[in-house]
Amino acid sequence: MLLAININNTETKVGLFRGDSLEAHWRLTTTPSRTPDEWAATLTSYLAQEGRSTQEVRAAVVASVVPPVTQGLCEAVERATTVRPVVVDGRSRLPIKLDVEEPLQVGADRILNTLAAAQLFHRDTIVVDFGTATTFDCITADGRFLGGVIMPGIRTASDALIRGTAKLPATELTPPTRTIGRRTDEAIRSGVLLGTADAVDGRHRHGRARESRRATGSRDRVGPPGPDPHRVALRRHRAGPEVVADSRALNPWRRWGYRVLPGDLFSYVLHTRPAEWPIMAGHAALGYVLAVGINGVVRGAWLPQALLALFVWVICLNGGTLAINSVFDKDEGDIGYLIAPPALPKHLLAFSLVLLAGGQGLAFALPPAFRVVYAVCFVMSVLYSVPPFRFKAVAGVDWLINMWGFGTFTPYAAWAATGRTLDVGHALILLAFCPLFAGLYPLTQLYQMDEDRRRGDRTLALLLGLRTSLGIAIGSVLLAFALFVWASAVLHMTAWPLVVPLTAWLAVLLPWYRRRDGLPAVAHQRGMYRALGAWALTDVVVLLLFAR
Numbered sequence: 001m002l003l004a005i006n007i008n009n010t011e012t013k014v015g016l017f018r019g020d021s022l023e024a025h026w027r028l029t030t031t032p033s034r035t036p037d038e039w040a041a042t043l044t045s046y047l048a049q050e051g052r053s054t055q056e057v058r059a060a061v062v063a064s065v066v067p068p069v070t071q072g073l074c075e076a077v078e079r080a081t082t083v084r085p086v087v088v089d090g091r092s093r094l095p096i097k098l099d100v101e102e103p104l105q106v107g108a109d110r111i112l113n114t115l116a117a118a119q120l121f122h123r124d125t126i127v128v129d130f131g132t133a134t135t136f137d138c139i140t141a142d143g144r145f146l147g148g149v150i151m152p153g154i155r156t157a158s159d160a161l162i163r164g165t166a167k168l169p170a171t172e173l174t175p176p177t178r179t180i181g182r183r184t185d186e187a188i189r190s191g192v193l194l195g196t197a198d199a200v201d202g203r204h205r206h207g208r209a210r211e212s213r214r215a216t217g218s219r220d221r222v223g224p225p226g227p228d229p230h231r232v233a234l235r236r237h238r239a240g241p242e243v244v245a246d247s248r249a250l251n252p253w254r255r256w257g258y259r260v261l262p263g264d265l266f267s268y269v270l271h272t273r274p275a276e277w278p279i280m281a282g283h284a285a286l287g288y289v290l291a292v293g294i295n296g297v298v299r300g301a302w303l304p305q306a307l308l309a310l311f312v313w314v315i316c317l318n319g320g321t322l323a324i325n326s327v328f329d330k331d332e333g334d335i336g337y338l339i340a341p342p343a344l345p346k347h348l349l350a351f352s353l354v355l356l357a358g359g360q361g362l363a364f365a366l367p368p369a370f371r372v373v374y375a376v377c378f379v380m381s382v383l384y385s386v387p388p389f390r391f392k393a394v395a396g397v398d399w400l401i402n403m404w405g406f407g408t409f410t411p412y413a414a415w416a417a418t419g420r421t422l423d424v425g426h427a428l429i430l431l432a433f434c435p436l437f438a439g440l441y442p443l444t445q446l447y448q449m450d451e452d453r454r455r456g457d458r459t460l461a462l463l464l465g466l467r468t469s470l471g472i473a474i475g476s477v478l479l480a481f482a483l484f485v486w487a488s489a490v491l492h493m494t495a496w497p498l499v500v501p502l503t504a505w506l507a508v509l510l511p512w513y514r515r516r517d518g519l520p521a522v523a524h525q526r527g528m529y530r531a532l533g534a535w536a537l538t539d540v541v542v543l544l545l546f547a548r
Helices: 036-049 067-081 108-121 154-163 184-206 231-235 252-260 265-270 274-299 303-329 348-363 368-385 397-417 424-443 446-455 460-464 466-490 496-514 521-546
Strands: 002-007 011-018 021-029 059-064 086-088 125-130 133-139 144-152
Touching (some): 021 036, 059 108, 086 108, 108 125, 108 144, 265 348, 274 303, 303 348, 303 368, 303 397, 368 397, 397 424, 424 460, 424 466, 424 521, 446 466, 446 521, 496 521
Parallel strands (some): 002 059, 059 086
Antiparallel strands (some): 002 011, 125 133, 133 144
């Protein structure tokens, strides 16, 4: 494993990597008076808290802008891990060239910022890092570091203003609600935060990179200047690493999409979250396979109806619902299944309603049961997303809507498209996915609890707490499998294959429950992905057992 250490003036960030995966990370106060023994004890303690041994560290790299700390921390790393760390500076052999007059004077933070931008974007880039100092650095598409601009950081400027004046008060740097402050503290926040935002926009306009992007440190943003001058200040209050690229040129898929559908047309498509379509289609298709059996799938039984149902359910209903979410959420950062969302198109709300209503119209080409379940979910979607109802913001109600809408109604819709009457046994199977999703839903929020708490969000996991969330997950999974067993009895089928996915679920949830209080956020995130794997295994076993 690789231990990466970034020593800045205020904080020292430590990350533990396995390949490209960040396994754990910590923030420490940069203290020049701390001895190598104290640093070594601290690193050893943090590794132990993550269940890691210092002997697992096979390489270490240090980037520092605080020379008095560098040597002591390097000694500490070598003492704790027996690995001599590599120190990044102007002499390091890197795939970029420092094309400046004094390359040895360039700070490691600026070197690594521009190196990251070069590796990510391969084009002319301006990198902006908001720290104790705010730095603007330019790197070309062929990897030449051209230099940059250094100005006081947001907090540094605010502190200097307060120290240098007699009556100006210390002020929390929250985003101002207006440019012209009506109170002294509001005027300070406007000057410091919006002044920094304007500085970023000004440097961008005068920079050499024609198609530049902005990049920031561990709590900041990579991307083009947005139309909102408050954006820099707002982004500072989002925790955790974040990279948001130019939404129209993020990857080849985006670039191709905007060539085929120019202007804002492809933005409408992106806000229906195409990345979620396979997940929704897969869970819906489970109902079709249960209805016609595996042999029926091979013969293509009811295939046209099933394909139309998938289009209506996945694109019209689910896509329309997610697009409405975008309209009323107004998120600036990454959202579910959409990294770096494009600006909201002007008519996105109307587009969403056309999708939803159009889907209801197309539903009349399918059996009556499909029309009814679509209408029910249409109403649920509006109640979920649109003010004044907006039940997605009501913890508990959002849980109920999702467990029924995704858990049970989604596979039932594909079943209903075949026109087959739902018997008791298969009804129990579809019903079982309701508590199964009820168990999964809070697990998707556990690793974000600290961030949600800082933002003031009232998620289900925060209301329930860690212990209760995991307890509900275990109980819900057991209830789901009890329903699967009941279904097997009604259908006169053996239930023993269900032991396999049930064991997979319990192997995830029981250790998670026992160790819950000592786990970091990254471990909760790993638990969520393991639970998703158990869900996928459940789908496979259910199909093999019941789709005959």
